[in-house]
Amino acid sequence: MSFQYDQYLANHRANVKRGFDWLCENLPDVTNDVSDAAWQIEFAHDKSKDEEDEYNAYDAYFYGNNRSYKVVQDYQRAWLSHIHRNPHHWQYWILIHDDMENGELETILEMPYDYIVEMICDWWAFSWANGSLYEIFNWYAEHSKFMKLAPRTRETVEDILDKIKNRLDSLEIEHSGVKGMKWGVRNGPPYPIKDNGRVVSQKSTLKNAAGKDIISVTHVELTGTPNSITQIQRKNGGIDRNYYDGNGRQIKQISNNDHGQPQRHPYGKNGEHAHDYVYDETGELCDRPARELTQKERKENGDFL
Template sequence: MSFQYDQYLTQHRSNVKRGFDWIAENLPELLVDGFDYGWQIEFAHDKSKDEQDEYEAYDAYFYGGNRSYAVMQNYQKAWLLHLHRNPHHWQYWILINDDPKEGEIILEMPYNYIIEMICDWWAFSWQKGKLDEIFGWYDEHCKYMKLHPKTRKTIEDILEKMKTKLDEIKEKNELQN
């Protein structure tokens, strides 16, 4: 086990929770339907990364100092496992059918996983202390993402509300200084 990777996991999960807590405090209207988002964020987020088949491959890839073919292959398999185990990733919701006539179907994401996904993305902005960085990141990546139209609209509505609230807070802080 790698101390560095353990630190990363702890910090990432903490930043996901910070993002969720910010939403709960500043935009509580986004957390509707009586779902226990807090439990999902705090206790279930990325728990599969603790599984040996993910942990060891991630640790070797990011902290092992070796990007050999075998390390790359193991990481790619672990990433695929992670995507299939964690419904807060948009890739989880792509159904690739055997029948070419059915093709690929993009399923709608449940709302609770959309919230978790946004907090997951936002964790990297929290890490850098640049909370508005998520918006540029989304703009750069959104065209690549295969999202159900309703899921995309929900994501963009939530991000717009977050941006508006962050701008309000920034403006208020500037007026006070």
């Protein structure tokens, strides 16, 4: 175990989250339909790298000052394991056949949308780390030549990247008045500054069936106003309500749908369910188990169930 590798993992995961948060604030149409994936992207990205077989091999290869045959072999096996444990890697979706099928030895499968978004945030994390948010576009132009992406997957990837670039361009003009000025996160934030430096989402107040105030938001955070409830409406029409405790930490989410994943949310009549938020001893979110709604929860939220 090395401090350097621990620091790299923490920084990388933080930059993946920064990229996803930027998308939520600046391109909500890209992230509105990734409700369950949002937790994975922001708080569980690359968790398999904490597993001993991956962690030790990566640490030795990158920070052990040793590239012996064994170290390289261990790293390659760890990388292969990592790919097969994490569907946000495009390599995960390549099926190798035992025999030739239709003249091909492999089939390239389409990636689900959630994993495409996580993959782009994973790539973009290195641009955030380097302080140049445009870097991803040159990186993709070079590496896409060798990526085996199914047609719709490639189209979706490039559509999202185009949206990111166009939004960055428009924010540059808004920030500096000059399109093409290559300032990155070191020279200024890639979004409009409001409210003493914070990006503020428009909020409006609603009420649930029990008469409690509900704050309408465009992005869900793990921290909020103490003892508050927020609500976000997804592009597919689904609604999530988020509950915060007296310290302003999210403790629960109630959804009126199954997020398009009925196998993972086999609850209620329409997939309505709750997620309880579980934190470890350090205060880090470590789990988000789903469950049926209680009768009290159904009554309080009868206005949107």
